[in-house]
Structures are given as C-alpha cells and as structure tokens.
Amino acid sequence: MFPSRHFPPLVLCAALMLGGCAAATTGHPLGLSAAEWHRMSETEQVAAREKQLEIERREAIRDAEEKHRNTIERDFEQQRLARVYRLNRYGHVVSCRLGGGEARFGANWRALKTQDFRLAIGEVRELTLFRGDGRADFKALWARLGEPATRLDLCAAKPAGSDTACQRIEAPARDFRRGWARDVDLPLKIRDARLVCRY
Numbered sequence: 001m002f003p004s005r006h007f008p009p010l011v012l013c014a015a016l017m018l019g020g021c022a023a024a025t026t027g028h029p030l031g032l033s034a035a036e037w038h039r040m041s042e043t044e045q046v047a048a049r050e051k052q053l054e055i056e057r058r059e060a061i062r063d064a065e066e067k068h069r070n071t072i073e074r075d076f077e078q079q080r081l082a083r084v085y086r087l088n089r090y091g092h093v094v095s096c097r098l099g100g101g102e103a104r105f106g107a108n109w110r111a112l113k114t115q116d117f118r119l120a121i122g123e124v125r126e127l128t129l130f131r132g133d134g135r136a137d138f139k140a141l142w143a144r145l146g147e148p149a150t151r152l153d154l155c156a157a158k159p160a161g162s163d164t165a166c167q168r169i170e171a172p173a174r175d176f177r178r179g180w181a182r183d184v185d186l187p188l189k190i191r192d193a194r195l196v197c198r199y
Contacts, residue, residue, distance in 0.1 A: 030055075084120040091149055091173060092121045094197050098184070101193030103129045103140075112193055119145040119152070124159060129190075140189060150176060152197060156189045169195070 028037040029045075029052035040048065084092050099114025111132030119125060127141040142155040144166075150173055153159055155166035171180050179198035185191050 081120050081123055084123075085118075091176070091199055094119045094145055094149055094152065094176065094199060096143075096152075096195060096197040098127075098193060098195050101184070101191055103131075103190045103193075104188055105129075105131055105135075109191070112190065117143065119143055119149075121145055121149040122147045126158070141186075148173075149199075152195075154184055154186060154190075154195065156186050169197075173199075 028034065029048040032040075032048065037045065037048075095116070095118050097114060097116050099112060101112055102109040103112040113130040113132050113134065115127075115130060117125070117127060122145065124142065124144045127143055129140055140156070142153075142158050144153040144155065144159050146152070151168065151170045153166040153168050157165050159166055165186070167184060167186055169180075169182050176197065176199045179196060181194060181196045184193040184195045
C-alpha cells in the first residue's frame with residue numbers, strides 16, 4: 001500500500017473505483033492527476049501501473065465473459081425459434097396482418113401498407129413499416145408474443161420487462177383459433193390501424 005503522505009487513502013479509493021476509464025481520461029494510472037503522479041516515488045508509480053493493469057485485465061475478462069454469454073443466449077434463442085417454426089405446433093405460432101390507418105414517417109403521417117408477419121411463442125420481432133406507396137421506413141415497430149401465446153404486444157420501441165410504450169392485446173385461445181381483430185394506436189407511431197391474428 002502506498003504511504004499516506006504521498007497517496008492519501010481517499011484518493012486511492014476513488015482511483016480504484018474509476019479504474020481504466022480514469023486512466024484514459026487523465027493519462028496517468030488509477031485516475032491520478034499530474035500533480036499526484038509526480039509526487040509519487042518511482043516505486044509507487046510502478047505499483048500504480050501494476051494496479052491499473054490488473055484493473056484493466058479484470059475488466060477485459062468480465063467483458064469477454066459477458067460477450068460470450070450473450071452470444072450463447074442469442075444462439076440458443078435462434079435455435080429455439082427455428083424449432084418452434086419448424087414444428088409449427090398449434091398455439092405456438094401466430095399469423096397476423098397489420099394494415100389500414102396511418103404510420104408516422106418522419107414528421108408526416110402517411111397511409112400504411114398492409115403487411116403480414118408471423119410470431120412464435122416468446123418471440124420479440126422488429127417490424128419494418130411500409131408506406132402505401134411501397135417506400136420503407138426505419139424499423140419502427142416491435143411485436144412480442146407472450147407465453148402462453150394468448151398475449152401480443154405492439155411496441156414503439158424494443159420491449160423489455162414492463163413497457164408503457166406498448167399496446168397489449170390479450171385474447172383467449174378460442175379467439176386466436178377463430179381469429180380476432182383489434183384497433184391499433186401507438187402515440188406518434190401508428191394510428192387507426194387494424195391488427196388481425198390467428199393460430
């Protein structure tokens with residue numbers, strides 16, 4: 001540990017919390033200022049560099065592990081969805097049609113082209129909206145099918161957890177079997193549209 005006369009404990013604590021980010025900002029290990037750095041002995045500077053390298057090593061390991069975990073989860077979800085679509089069991093895949101009404105393209109509301117899409121149970125999918133004249137907008141709408149597949153959300157942004165920017169549609173399985181229709185309105189995204197879905 002550094003002598004307190006050169007490297008106060010409060011500075012050390014703050015530096016350890018700041019870690020590699022601080023080093024990149026100040027140009028010195030552990031977020032030390034130029035004045036603090038130059039007051040340190042050569043031995044203390046070597047120790048500070050070693051501590052900085054250790055922090056960066058741990059951060060690199062943590063980032064790599066998180067990236068690996070995310071890749072595994074994404075691959076697993078893709079395989080799950082492929083299997084659900086391939087088996088196409090009753091009640092596990094919903095076919096929908098969205099049309100009528102208008103969608104917001106830039107600053108203007110324009111007629112929405114009717115489009116069909118499918119959703120597997122538990123799937124979250126980004127939908128591309130098309131204008132009535134066929135021109136594509138940015139991918140501005142998200143659809144999510146719940147588990148069990150009797151709840152469907154249309155969202156203005158990618159849904160995560162409890163979302164207020166979604167319109168939730170719930171219907172019993174018998175309605176999904178016969179097919180149901182609902183009006184769809186999402187502020188600043190889509191209005192007066194009609195969504196029809198069935199198993």
